[in-house]
Amino acid sequence: MKAIKETNFNFPGQTKFYKGKVRDVYTIKDKYLVMVVSDRISAFDVVLPEPIPYKGQVLNQIAAKFLNETKDIVPNWVIAVPDENVTIGRICExxxxxxxxxxxxxxxxxxxxxxxxxxxxxxxxxxxxxxxxxxxxxxxxxxxxxxxxxxxxxxxxxxxxxxxxxxxxxxxxxxxxxxxxxxxxxxxxxxxxxxxxxxxxxxxxxxxxxxxxxxxxxxxxxxxxxxxxxxxxxxxxxxxxLSKEFVRRWLIENGFQGKDGQQVPEMNEERVESISERYIELYEKITGEKFLKANTSDVYKRVESNINAALKMLQ
Incomplete structure (x- = not known):
């Protein structure tokens, strides 16, 4: 499994879990938020059936880069980025x-x-x-x-x-x-x-x-x-x-806009691969950096292990 569709971890001190459209958010000791940016993709307020490999990594790493490059303007919630798909931060209201x-x-x-x-x-x-x-x-x-x-x-x-x-x-x-x-x-x-x-x-x-x-x-x-x-x-x-507009356009061309009775068009392997490539292209254009693919041989084990290591450091 190369992509993160959903997570179901149980961390020491975990007090809450919230599953958003794209992110799985774990609350630790009512003090830290562990945000796992999955590879789910949504459009028209609907989560599409197939995850997109590396999409979560793209979003998490772009956000981490720009949060770091703007912290002189305003403090941000980030405490650590222990994994390509994960950000840990302080809880804010x-x-x-x-x-x-x-x-x-x-x-x-x-x-x-x-x-x-x-x-x-x-x-x-x-x-x-x-x-x-x-x-x-x-x-x-x-x-x-x-x-x-x-x-x-x-x-x-x-x-x-x-x-x-x-x-x-x-x-x-x-x-x-x-x-x-x-x-x-x-x-x-x-x-x-x-x-x-x-x-x-x-x-x-x-x-x-x-x-x-x-x-x-x-x-x-x-x-x-x-x-x-x-x-x-x-x-x-x-x-x-340069946005995820290309995904919306493909859906519209295939008769889907999230309305009742409409079916999400088939997302075959080729389509999933092409969306993944576009997200990687977005990363490289926006950051000006080469995208380095994370190890996806056992993606869930990697993410869980990196989060546990980071939480230990925060004890």
């Missing part, structure tokens, strides 16, 4: 908003604009923009976690009015979000990329705000290629993207 920042009229923002809206999350947008145009300046369009269904757009004013985040903390979250996006933009530019939009999650522990979860991965961010951007915009043609 998450803020109930995700900080989405957009530098271009793309994705959800472009769809809202095309529908005639000129304001999103309380932020006014100028007339005359076309899809994928650079915005006059980056805008923050937060979302709040819905009890059921999808995340929902929310304005700064609503967040403060409803007391979801205090004004002091929210001002800090905005400041961190802008600085992180600026750093992400600079790093992307060095790789010949444009960081189009992204999202950040924050939490609090002992009165300190920490950056949590992952950052600047192809699952949480959208990238364009810098080369050819201007030319494609002039022609009104779609931009070349």
């Amino acid at each position: 998450p803020f109930k908003v995700e900080m989405v920042i957009r530098g271009y009229l793309a994705g959800h923002l472009a769809r809202e604009y095309a529908a005639g809206k000129r304001e999103l999350c309380g932020v006014k947008l100028p007339e005359g923009l076309k899809e994928n145009d650079k915005l006059p300046e980056p805008i923050i369009t937060p979302t709040t976690k819905a009890a059921v269904g999808h995340d929902e757009d929310i304005s700064r004013e609503e967040i403060l009015k409803k007391g979801i985040v205090s004004e002091t903390d929210y001002t800090k979250l905005e400041e961190y979000t802008r600085k992180l996006y600026q750093r992400g933009t600079e790093i992307a530019s060095e790789q010949g990329l444009i960081l189009v939009d992204t999202k950040y999650e924050f939490g609090k522990a002992d009165g300190v705000i920490y950056l949590i979860d992952e950052i600047h991965t192809p699952d949480s961010s959208r990238y364009f290629y810098k080369e050819g951007y201007d030319e494609l915009q002039k022609k009104g043609e779609p931009q070349k993207q």
Whole structure:
């Protein structure tokens, strides 16, 4: 078994276990979070039947790299990365908003604009923009976690009015979000990329705000290629993207968008292999580094052993 579909470990001091769409999260002594980034892949809020070898490693290692390269801006939750698919960090109380920042009229923002809206999350947008145009300046369009269904757009004013985040903390979250996006933009530019939009999650522990979860991965961010951007915009043609959009496109072309009654198209070995190769390509383009495949001869034993060794060190 080369890919991690799901884990079912039992660690000393384990108090909780949570299985997300992609991550398996173990709570140790109510003090540490052990996050195993599996090779599951989701699209349209549905986990696809086949895991993608090395996908978890790609996401975990991109996040680890960029969390390390931004810790001078804001402290983050990471304590150790003991395995290619694992991050161990401090437990934080998450803020109930995700900080989405957009530098271009793309994705959800472009769809809202095309529908005639000129304001999103309380932020006014100028007339005359076309899809994928650079915005006059980056805008923050937060979302709040819905009890059921999808995340929902929310304005700064609503967040403060409803007391979801205090004004002091929210001002800090905005400041961190802008600085992180600026750093992400600079790093992307060095790789010949444009960081189009992204999202950040924050939490609090002992009165300190920490950056949590992952950052600047192809699952949480959208990238364009810098080369050819201007030319494609002039022609009104779609931009070349670097994200998991290629998986969504394949599903749509095969009649699946997560709606009732729709079947996930067959994911044969060739399809799984091609998605795996694309994720490795994403890693190399985004980081500018060669991807080194982890040992997958007994992937579960490797992960469990590395976590146990790390937890011993933390005792």
